[in-house]
Amino acid sequence: MEAMIIFLVGGVVTLKTTAANLDVRLVGDPIRFSYGRVEVQLKGTWGTLCSRQWDINDAHVTCRQLGFDGAVTARSSSYSFGQGTGIKWKNDLQCIGNESSITECRQDTWSSVSFCNFRTGYPSSAMCTLPVRLIGGLSAKEGLVQVYYNSTWRWVCGEHWNKQDADVVCRWLGYLGSSRVYTNTTHLGGNDTTWMSNVQCTGSEDSLFSCVHVGWRRNHSCANNRKAGVMCSGSEGKNRTGRS
Numbered sequence: 001m002e003a004m005i006i007f008l009v010g011g012v013v014t015l016k017t018t019a020a021n022l023d024v025r026l027v028g029d030p031i032r033f034s035y036g037r038v039e040v041q042l043k044g045t046w047g048t049l050c051s052r053q054w055d056i057n058d059a060h061v062t063c064r065q066l067g068f069d070g071a072v073t074a075r076s077s078s079y080s081f082g083q084g085t086g087i088k089w090k091n092d093l094q095c096i097g098n099e100s101s102i103t104e105c106r107q108d109t110w111s112s113v114s115f116c117n118f119r120t121g122y123p124s125s126a127m128c129t130l131p132v133r134l135i136g137g138l139s140a141k142e143g144l145v146q147v148y149y150n151s152t153w154r155w156v157c158g159e160h161w162n163k164q165d166a167d168v169v170c171r172w173l174g175y176l177g178s179s180r181v182y183t184n185t186t187h188l189g190g191n192d193t194t195w196m197s198n199v200q201c202t203g204s205e206d207s208l209f210s211c212v213h214v215g216w217r218r219n220h221s222c223a224n225n226r227k228a229g230v231m232c233s234g235s236e237g238k239n240r241t242g243r244s
């Protein structure tokens, strides 16, 4: 049973909860909910989590609570998944990383704020698995790009595919950037013909999903079936983790 005391301090609602198991969810991945902005449910209301000290350990616990093995990255920049509409729940979570739910993490008192900002804490986000992978290359850092969307790995169409796009993919996978950008018409893997089409990154996005693209196109919409490929530079790829 959840015990709550509500204070009103200058328009900020402060809640004290005891031993209530806090629900979390990720908003950003429409299909598997494996990455995105972290929302918590307090008093029956879902709201964006704003945390000032959000880091990989907090993300690990969030992902574990959701049934994944852990997190690949924790992002706190407001541009990655936005801050959402509606309530923002503020707390400065300080998880060690081995807790099984965020309720067990060291934390302050929950309060509700209008915006997540540098004073209240950035909107917290987490990525529990990497929804991007490279297929068919001679090494792990090379291959044709696939993106996990609607329960299926999709190809990225090679039209307008360039270095900026490739850099975003490589950096997200934990590499420095791309050293080669190419397209390939080989028929690897499944035949699902829904493509991520006309990707146009500026190069500063932190994920391919943040880049402008014209959508998920079916069938013959990608000229000559040219698939986007990359070779990444640098030796460190991030470990894949979680359910895949």
Ligand SMILES: *[C@@H]1O[C@H](CO)[C@@H](O)[C@H](O)[C@H]1NC(C)=O
Pocket: 096, 098, 099, 100
């Ligand atoms: C987590 O780690 C800390 C320090 O390493 C330890 O004291 C604590 O018992 C651990 N908690 C769990 C739930 O394993």
Ligand SMILES: *[C@@H]1O[C@H](CO)[C@@H](O)[C@H](O)[C@H]1NC(C)=O
Pocket: 135, 136, 137, 138, 142, 143, 144, 184, 185, 186, 229
């Ligand atoms: C690209 O296509 C060639 C054949 O044209 C093939 O040998 C090669 O393995 C392909 N590369 C990738 C990464 O799929």
Ligand SMILES: *[C@@H]1O[C@H](CO)[C@@H](O)[C@H](O)[C@H]1NC(C)=O
Pocket: 150, 216
């Ligand atoms: C996801 O796939 C299903 C079945 O293939 C399809 O009916 C649905 O429209 C797809 N949803 C999106 C958002 O693409």
Ligand SMILES: *[C@@H]1O[C@H](CO)[C@@H](O)[C@H](O)[C@H]1NC(C)=O
Pocket: 189, 190, 191
């Ligand atoms: C894809 O389609 C081609 C020809 O339409 C077929 O030969 C091939 O086996 C299919 N591949 C898979 C993985 O279904």
Ligand SMILES: *[C@@H]1O[C@H](CO)[C@@H](O)[C@H](O)[C@H]1NC(C)=O
Pocket: 218, 219
């Ligand atoms: C895509 O092609 C398949 C078979 O080639 C056809 O059954 C399907 O209706 C097509 N889908 C669209 C959206 O054109």
Ligand SMILES: *[C@@H]1O[C@H](CO)[C@@H](O)[C@H](O)[C@H]1NC(C)=O
Pocket: 236, 237, 238, 239
């Ligand atoms: C990947 O994980 C393994 C064990 O979990 C670790 O030994 C290795 O250093 C990690 N590699 C990278 C690139 O993080």
